[in-house]
Amino acid sequence: MKVTFPHMGNAWIVIQALFEALDVEVVVPPPTGKGTLNLGTKLAPESACLPLKINLGNYIEAAAKGADTIVITGGTGPCRFGFYGESERQILADAGYDFEVVILEPPDGSLWGLAQRIRYLAGSKNSWARIVGAVRFAYEKSVVLDQVEDLVHAARPRFGDAVAAEKLYAKARQHLIEGTSYTSLHQVPLRLAQAIRDHQAAGGSGDKEPLRVGIVGEIYTILEPFASLDVEQQLGALGVEVDRSIYLSGWVGQHVFRGLAQGYRPLRAYPRLAKPYLGHFVGGHGLETVGAAVNFARRGFDGIIQLLPLGCMPEIVAAGILPRIQADFSIPIMTLTLDEHTGRAGLQTRVEAFVDLLERRKSGRLKRGSVLSVAGK
Amino acid sequence: MKVGFPRAVYYYDYFPFWAGFFESLNLELVASPLTNRRIMESGLKKASDETCLPIKILAGHIQALKDVDALFLPRMVSTEEQTYLCPKLLGLPESIFPAVPQGMPVLTVNFNRRLGKRRLLAELEHFGASLGKSRVEVHRAFELGGEWQERFEKSRLKGLSFAESMEEFDPVVRPKRRKAEEGSQNLASATVRGKEPPAREGQGAEVTGREVTEQEVVGRGGSDRGVAEREVVGREVTERKVVGGEVTNRKVAGREAAGREPTGNTPEERKEPSLTIALVGHSYLTQETYANLNLLGRLQSQATVRLVEEVEAGRIAEGLRSQRKALFWSHARKILGAGSFFSRGDEVDGIIYLSCFGCGTDSITQDLLARVARREHKPYMVLTLDEHSGEAGLVTRLEAFLDMTERRVRRESDVSAHG
Numbered sequence: 086m087k088v089t090f091p092h093m094g095n096a097w098i099v100i101q102a103l104f105e106a107l108d109v110e111v112v113v114p115p116p117t118g119k120g121t122l123n124l125g126t127k128l129a130p131e132s133a134c135l136p137l138k139i140n141l142g143n144y145i146e147a148a149a150k151g152a153d154t155i156v157i158t159g160g161t162g163p164c165r166f167g168f169y170g171e172s173e174r175q176i177l178a179d180a181g182y183d184f185e186v187v188i189l190e191p192p193d194g195s196l197w198g199l200a201q202r203i204r205y206l207a208g209s210k211n212s213w214a215r216i217v218g219a220v221r222f223a224y225e226k227s228v229v230l231d232q233v234e235d236l237v238h239a240a241r242p243r244f245g246d247a248v249a250a251e252k253l254y255a256k257a258r259q260h261l262i263e264g265t266s267y268t269s270l271h272q273v274p275l276r277l278a279q280a281i282r283d284h285q286a287a288g289g290s291g292d293k294e295p296l297r298v299g300i301v302g303e304i305y306t307i308l309e310p311f312a313s314l315d316v317e318q319q320l321g322a323l324g325v326e327v328d329r330s331i332y333l334s335g336w337v338g339q340h341v342f343r344g345l346a347q348g349y350r351p352l353r354a355y356p357r358l359a360k361p362y363l364g365h366f367v368g369g370h371g372l373e374t375v376g377a378a379v380n381f382a383r384r385g386f387d388g389i390i391q392l393l394p395l396g397c398m399p400e401i402v403a404a405g406i407l408p409r410i411q412a413d414f415s416i417p418i419m420t421l422t423l424d425e426h427t428g429r430a431g432l433q434t435r436v437e438a439f440v441d442l443l444e445r446r447k448s449g450r451l452k453r454g455s456v457l458s459v460a461g462k
Numbered sequence: 463m464k465v466g467f468p469r470a471v472y473y474y475d476y477f478p479f480w481a482g483f484f485e486s487l488n489l490e491l492v493a494s495p496l497t498n499r500r501i502m503e504s505g506l507k508k509a510s511d512e513t514c515l516p517i518k519i520l521a522g523h524i525q526a527l528k529d530v531d532a533l534f535l536p537r538m539v540s541t542e543e544q545t546y547l548c549p550k551l552l553g554l555p556e557s558i559f560p561a562v563p564q565g566m567p568v569l570t571v572n573f574n575r576r577l578g579k580r581r582l583l584a585e586l587e588h589f590g591a592s593l594g595k596s597r598v599e600v601h602r603a604f605e606l607g608g609e610w611q612e613r614f615e616k617s618r619l620k621g622l623s624f625a626e627s628m629e630e631f632d633p634v635v636r637p638k639r640r641k642a643e644e645g646s647q648n649l650a651s652a653t654v655r656g657k658e659p660p661a662r663e664g665q666g667a668e669v670t671g672r673e674v675t676e677q678e679v680v681g682r683g684g685s686d687r688g689v690a691e692r693e694v695v696g697r698e699v700t701e702r703k704v705v706g707g708e709v710t711n712r713k714v715a716g717r718e719a720a721g722r723e724p725t726g727n728t729p730e731e732r733k734e735p736s737l738t739i740a741l742v743g744h745s746y747l748t749q750e751t752y753a754n755l756n757l758l759g760r761l762q763s764q765a766t767v768r769l770v771e772e773v774e775a776g777r778i779a780e781g782l783r784s785q786r787k788a789l790f791w792s793h794a795r796k797i798l799g800a801g802s803f804f805s806r807g808d809e810v811d812g813i814i815y816l817s818c819f820g821c822g823t824d825s826i827t828q829d830l831l832a833r834v835a836r837r838e839h840k841p842y843m844v845l846t847l848d849e850h851s852g853e854a855g856l857v858t859r860l861e862a863f864l865d866m867t868e869r870r871v872r873r874e875s876d877v878s879a880h881g
């Protein structure tokens with residue numbers, strides 16, 4: 086059995102760590118790129134959402150490296166993601182890829198079912214104690230990973246040159262991949278923070294406080310830079326500090342561990358914040374998008390960007406509600422719709438225009454509360 | 463108090479429940495007019511570009527409800543214990559507020575069967591209380607709603623048309639009568655019901671006793687070129703439909719009696735519907751005559767048509783058996799189950815999946831069904847509607863599909879006759 090899984094940003098670091106700790110042979114798919122998406126788009130139904138298309142591409146590229154088993158998380162709806170595993174299995178089978186698909190889901194909402202599937206993957210050679218230990222360590226890794234990403238969000242706009250921040254980021258990621266003990270893990274963000282301070286002290290930083298933009302929207306496009314066409318990095322290069330509604334560990338805590346773990350950025354508070362605007366979950370992270378937008382607005386962010394994979398049902402619901410938050414808090418909100426045809430240049434133009442607007446607002450040339458209609462297309 | 467209910471999305475499957483519920487509470491619940499050009503256009507203006515056609519149509523219907531005291535926009539989370547409705551319906555009413563006219567009150571309640579009957583009733587009681595109704599009254603209303611809904615669903619299962627089944631709950635919907643009861647009958651039944659359907663432009667055309675659906679009457683009342691063109695096509699289709707409808711009904715009865723469909727596929731019979739086609743998809747698309755350019759009528763004039771709503775639960779379950787994981791959307795389950803059932807048997811000759819741009823659940827369901835149909839060698843076509851769908855394109859694709867299906871049927875019956 087050679088296990089593979091879909092890429093989602095840096096999640097592979099955590100997943101690889103988990104399986105390796107259990108001596109399960111794992112094939113990390115090659116980094117997602119244009120070719121990956123093309124492969125997936127060929128097989129996927131045209132109107133499927135973007136993450137499914139990229140997933141399929143990952144699997145095919147992993148198959149070429151010998152993978153024969155796919156592990157993916159599941160769910161019971163109401164968003165499409167809950168059916169990805171089965172849908173992907175059928176698509177791949179009909180295309181001649183003979184994968185075993187293991188859907189890591191608590192079928193009855195209990196952790197027991199989840200544990201059993203992990204047990205199946207881990208095989209009898211692993212004791213329960215070892216499995217639990219491996220899961221805990223992997224989870225810790227995801228929390229640290231989120232800290233690293235957050236530090237990088239802060240460093241990018243404050244560094245004069247974009248390359249320096251990416252270099253530090255790559256280095257921290259490498260340390261994280263190599264970290265095999267809790268102590269070494271916890272060293273990673275400390276060392277990164279120190280490196281950032283050193284760089285700044287050496288005069289490598291701009292002097293003005295950066296603009297702050299909150300990223301909300303569909304989890305996959307938030308976490309996977311390829312899907313968002315590196316929107317975080319683009320914003321960083323434009324001198325904007327970003328924060329996100331969801332980080333990996335928060336998602337794992339809620340989605341996989343059913344709220345038993347809370348992760349780096351807990352999602353718990355979002356439904357309450359969203360309440361005046363949306364009183365019910367709508368699948369995916371539609372409710373979290375609304376709640377996080379309120380949160381960012383309250384915290385005085387300069388703007389909000391929603392990432393919406395074309396056709397994404399929960400995010401379309403949220404997109405119908407965000408204009409009210411924009412009006413109530415007088416905060417510019419822009420929705421970026423993403424699919425396989427989204428061009429980097431077009432996206433960049435829109436992001437630049439948005440940042441420009443935020444800058445003018447901040448410098449007072451545009452009065453707060455003046456008419457804003459940057460949401461939508 | 464007069465409460466308005468938009469004739470869109472959940473109307474087509476769940477209106478009888480709410481009609482009974484409100485009736486029992488002594489509140490008047492009226493549905494918006496049948497979709498017309500104006501409704502469609504105002505919907506396109508108010509709904510977000512990104513969303514699907516039915517939600518855009520919903521936005522139009524919300525604006526068309528003018529002379530009511532409030533709008534009723536329930537949040538229908540689930541109607542069965544194991545499933546959900548689409549996330550976009552879970553996001554109602556908040557996500558459609560931009561379409562609600564200024565100052566129009568919105569009534570809403572969560573309808574969620576997943577939580578069990580007790581909690582569902584508690585929600586409804588809470589809602590009832592806001593309308594000044596007691597617990598007992600709400601319970602009674604829930605019962606009546608349930609009865610009406612069951613009656614509607616049973617009627618659909620028996621093979622009665624949507625209009626025939628909905629008529630008693632919504633006076634605006636009026637089925638086309640069969641030849642025998644044409645004319646006076648048609649008018650009589652309107653009076654018997656006691657409630658006059660809301661007056662509408664073009665009403666005059668209807669009294670001729672001709673077999674014209676309300677939909678086309680409304681279209682005729684419109685004012686510009688596009689509508690005139692539609693009228694011509696509409697009338698032609700209607701006339702053909704009369705014949706088709708007749709035969710359809712007879713055929714259904716015949717099959718029920720004999721348990722088997724007559725197999726006459728000689729070229730002379732070409733004009734008679736010799737094919738049986740399953741039209742699957744969301745009811746709010748298959749029955750939305752305006753948006754689907756009268757696809758159902760067109761199809762019925764050329765073939766016997768089977769619909770998802772006519773398939774019993776047992777057969778749906780049977781159809782779903784080949785899926786390893788259960789779909790969690792009510793509608794998608796029914797569509798896939800019925801579609802798989804149709805794929806396997808030889809009752810239908812081909813399957814048309816009517817979908818629309820921007821439908822998230824269909825992107826999964828239509829692909830799953832395509833795979834089943836391919837395995838079963840059943841002709842299968844997906845028609846995707848959008849707000850710009852033109853007659854010409856639709857007709858061409860439909861004709862091509864029917865021709866192809868018919869050729870296949872003939873070839874297969876030749877083979878079996880000689881081999």
Ligand code: SF4
Pocket residue numbers: 134135136164165166167303304305369370394396397398399400822
């Ligand atoms: S959240 Fe949106 S993009 Fe993600 S699986 Fe669900 S529908 Fe698709």
Ligand code: SF4
Pocket residue numbers: 398471514515516517548549550551744818820821822823824
């Ligand atoms: S099921 Fe499809 S058509 Fe219906 S509301 Fe959802 S996305 Fe729209």
